[in-house]
Amino acid sequence: METYDALLASITPDSGETRTILDPATGTVVGQAPVHSIEDLEKAVAAAQAAQPAWAGLGHDARSAALLKAADAVERSAEELARLLSREQGKPLNGPNARFEVGACAAWLRAAATLPLEPETVVDDGETYAELHYRPIGVVGAIGPWNWPMMITIWQIAPALRMGNAVVVKPSEYTPLSVLALVHVLNQEVPEGLLTVVSGGPEVGARLAEHPAIGKIMFTGSTATGQAIIRSSADTVKRLTLELGGNDAGIVLPDADPAAIAEGLFWGSFINTGQTCAALKRLYVHDDIYDAVCDELTKVAAAMPMGVGLEESNVLGPLQNRQQFEVVARLVEAARGSGARVLLGGNPDADQAGFFYPATLVADINNNNPLVTEEQFGPALPIIRYSTVDEAVEMANGLDAGLGASVWSADVTEARKVAARLDAGTVWINKHGAVDPRVPFGGAKQSGYGLEFGVEGLKALGVPQVING
Numbered sequence: 001m002e003t004y005d006a007l008l009a010s011i012t013p014d015s016g017e018t019r020t021i022l023d024p025a026t027g028t029v030v031g032q033a034p035v036h037s038i039e040d041l042e043k044a045v046a047a048a049q050a051a052q053p054a055w056a057g058l059g060h061d062a063r064s065a066a067l068l069k070a071a072d073a074v075e076r077s078a079e080e081l082a083r084l085l086s087r088e089q090g091k092p093l094n095g096p097n098a099r100f101e102v103g104a105c106a107a108w109l110r111a112a113a114t115l116p117l118e119p120e121t122v123v124d125d126g127e128t129y130a131e132l133h134y135r136p137i138g139v140v141g142a143i144g145p146w147n148w149p150m151m152i153t154i155w156q157i158a159p160a161l162r163m164g165n166a167v168v169v170k171p172s173e174y175t176p177l178s179v180l181a182l183v184h185v186l187n188q189e190v191p192e193g194l195l196t197v198v199s200g201g202p203e204v205g206a207r208l209a210e211h212p213a214i215g216k217i218m219f220t221g222s223t224a225t226g227q228a229i230i231r232s233s234a235d236t237v238k239r240l241t242l243e244l245g246g247n248d249a250g251i252v253l254p255d256a257d258p259a260a261i262a263e264g265l266f267w268g269s270f271i272n273t274g275q276t277c278a279a280l281k282r283l284y285v286h287d288d289i290y291d292a293v294c295d296e297l298t299k300v301a302a303a304m305p306m307g308v309g310l311e312e313s314n315v316l317g318p319l320q321n322r323q324q325f326e327v328v329a330r331l332v333e334a335a336r337g338s339g340a341r342v343l344l345g346g347n348p349d350a351d352q353a354g355f356f357y358p359a360t361l362v363a364d365i366n367n368n369n370p371l372v373t374e375e376q377f378g379p380a381l382p383i384i385r386y387s388t389v390d391e392a393v394e395m396a397n398g399l400d401a402g403l404g405a406s407v408w409s410a411d412v413t414e415a416r417k418v419a420a421r422l423d424a425g426t427v428w429i430n431k432h433g434a435v436d437p438r439v440p441f442g443g444a445k446q447s448g449y450g451l452e453f454g455v456e457g458l459k460a461l462g463v464p465q466v467i468n469g
């Protein structure tokens with residue numbers, strides 16, 4: 001018996017094609033997910049079109065009230081949701097993992113419900129009076145990844161619903177149960193047909209991206225899929241928010257205190273066992289403190305328990321799928337083969353069930369090594385030496401990705417100057433990857449475009465309309 005049994009039963013189909021979902025930590029069966037078809041997608045889009053005008057007609061206050069109730073519903077089911085998420089995705093209950101993710105869902109719903117968005121008077125000079133309003137788009141498509149399946153779904157649908165839209169959600173085929181369960185809970189508080197999950201493969205995502213009745217796609221996933229979505233959405237000139245792959249750099253300035261920053265560096269990089277878009281994926285450390293940072297980071301990383309998610313003591317879990325495990329293993333082998341020094345990890349246990357790859361730190365590695373230039377999306381951090389800040393900035397800016405970055409220093413003013421030189425959508429100081437529902441978040445370069453969160457994030461789910469006169 002599991003606490004989530006009733007929830008799982010309510011999303012398990014009685015008939016039709018299903019996909020068996022296995023726990024990435026143990027290989028045991030978690031449940032059966034429906035395999036929805038293009039026909040199911042068409043039905044969901046039609047239901048969304050039918051439900052959307054009345055929802056839009058409710059106005060902001062009533063929609064916000066429903067979203068606040070939905071946040072309460074998520075909290076009432078928090079433990080069931082967290083345990084199911086842990087089993088399907090692999091992430092532990094504790095640490096910045098499953099319980100944290102479900103808590104973030106409630107927090108982002110509340111923020112989307114309560115952020116003020118009034119029409120803006122842009123000109124009022126006696127001759128011209130112009131106001132800027134945001135009208136609902138209509139039906140929004142939300143396509144998501146497998147690393148933070150519940151939280152990213154909420155990031156997409158909460159502002160969409162607040163702004164008066166209906167949503168059709170296409171979850172990753174690796175983590176459909178988490179999204180189906182979350183949306184089942186949300187649907188206790190919103191009208192029927194307004195919010196539907198279509199749990200299908202890439203072909204369902206591709207159809208959503210070209211569908212003439214869809215006004216906007218919110219997409220989080222890989223850069224390659226983002227490019228495919230740009231192409232398939234072109235004929236209908238859809239609005240897009242694209243949160244794509246990242247390869248975030250962190251720069252440690254010579255005045256930083258290695259012992260004081262080690263834990264922040266660790267979680268910046270290893271949150272969700274490294275499977276995070278805006279995780280620290282390349283660490284640049286000044287020569288003067290290189291060895292000390294390596295030592296302190298190794299101490300912190302070596303003490304972090306990794307294992308099955310439902311065991312309360314663990315804070316690191318498995319990779320979610322074999323494909324990602326193989327990416328990490330290949331990149332660490334490439335680094336080792338090039339002569340880089342493996343400080344910790346790098347030796348997965350072939351006899352262990354599940355896709356566990358140990359926390360790995362790789363020092364004395366060249367900046368052009370594949371572990372640096374490709375997104376590892378797992379628990380293996382390359383640590384690169386630098387001797388001048390100019391050199392560090394040039395290396396940090398040297399890739400096509402530009403999601404996040406961080407600067408670590410005892411002198412915040414100095415750190416801000418370096419931050420301003422980095423080509424990234426967000427630069428954190430003395431932390432990495434800390435997202436906040438009030439603060440806009442989005443990528444630079446090939447990490448995507450459009451902002452999520454905050455008032456900017458609400459505006460992105462509306463159609464601007466100027467009333468002039």
Ligand code: NAD
Binds near residue numbers: 203207
């Ligand atoms: P993915 O691109 O493989 O899949 C994402 C989703 O797109 C899935 O639901 C998939 O079914 C769907 N899809 C696949 N082909 C499609 C097509 N042609 N048209 C429409 N939809 C299609 O990504 P993933 O492997 O699930 O996620 C990992 C990647 O996501 C990493 O690169 C990571 O950096 C990125 N990511 C980015 C952010 C961010 O906020 N920038 C957040 C999380 C993950």
